[in-house]
Ligand code: ADP
């Protein structure tokens with residue numbers, strides 16, 4: 001079932017600023033769906049259109065099968081958590097969480113039950129009588145989340161809710177948020193510019209650039225099979241090489257000739273090859289059927305759990321990541337044999 005369907009959405013601000021340029025998207029019920037893209041790509045605009053805070057210039061949107069393109073915000077079964085928490089600083093945690101239910105006229109006993117349930121869920125129990133202005137950033141973020149969840153909307157919209165938090169707390173809340181979404185079975189539309197955060201939390205990711213959706217898919221697909229250079233770079237890839245010429249299953253790039261798993265189709269003979277950092281193996285043995293290149297280590301970044309090498313192959317830079325599982329470290333200046341499995345080379349559009 002499609003919780004949300006967006007059709008041909010366009011949004012312009014003034015004459016020149018195109019925020020969304022024809023967005024088509026289906027978000028499934030019960031899905032943790034993430035809009036991922038750089039600053040200014042249209043993520044917040046899309047979320048605000050879903051919330052009803054902004055109207056599209058063109059296109060339509062349905063939520064739960066109902067066309068809500070012109071429905072005002074309070075009549076949509078949608079709640080929003082913004083990056084700025086928008087809490088009432090002088091009210092207690094309890095009263096902040098209860099606020100929405102009070103506005104809806106939910107009876108006191110029922111209200112208390114639901115507030116308590118959510119508070120336990122998000123581990124706010126001990127803080128209920130504190131005022132919000134006595135809380136840390138992470139605690140406020142939890143309250144904002146509880147306040148949105150307690151109303152049990154079908155859809156929860158979250159606009160970079162974790163970006164103001166430090167790394168440790170952020171990782172912890174990523175896990176909690178994902179667990180909460182699964183347990184309550186709600187549909188989450190989550191916005192972030194951080195590709196790791198998107199991958200860790202989402203069932204599916206939509207990558208946006210310039211108001212256009214570039215690719216939609218599960219994290220592993222978007223990461224391992226990006227469809228173009230923009231998506232590849234945004235997902236953190238660096239080893240992208242333009243295709244110079246093709247002969248059967250052999251492709252020549254600046255890196256030299258590489259054998260692919262199978263010959264490229266006619267329409268695939270232009271574009272780029274992607275070699276993920278972590279699929280590169282560093283000698284001395286070359287596994288059967290692998291491509292072998294000779295390189296020199298120019299830089300080594302020791303990151304504890306893994307080691308990153310900047311290699312030079314035929315005057316071209318190639319980055320390789322090795323897991324640090326008792327492997328011998330290569331030193332700067334070492335000559336190394338680079339092995340690449342044909343299956344691990346991905347062709348994509350420029
Ligand atoms: P993101 O959330 O991905 O950073 P936004 O949706 O906020 O991107 O913005 C997309 C584009 O629309 C940007 O170029 C931004 O400057 C423009 N924009 C957004 N809101 C407004 C507005 N209220 N008035 C004018 N331009 C806007």
Ligand code: MG
Nearest residue numbers: 043044045159
């Ligand atoms: Mg934004």
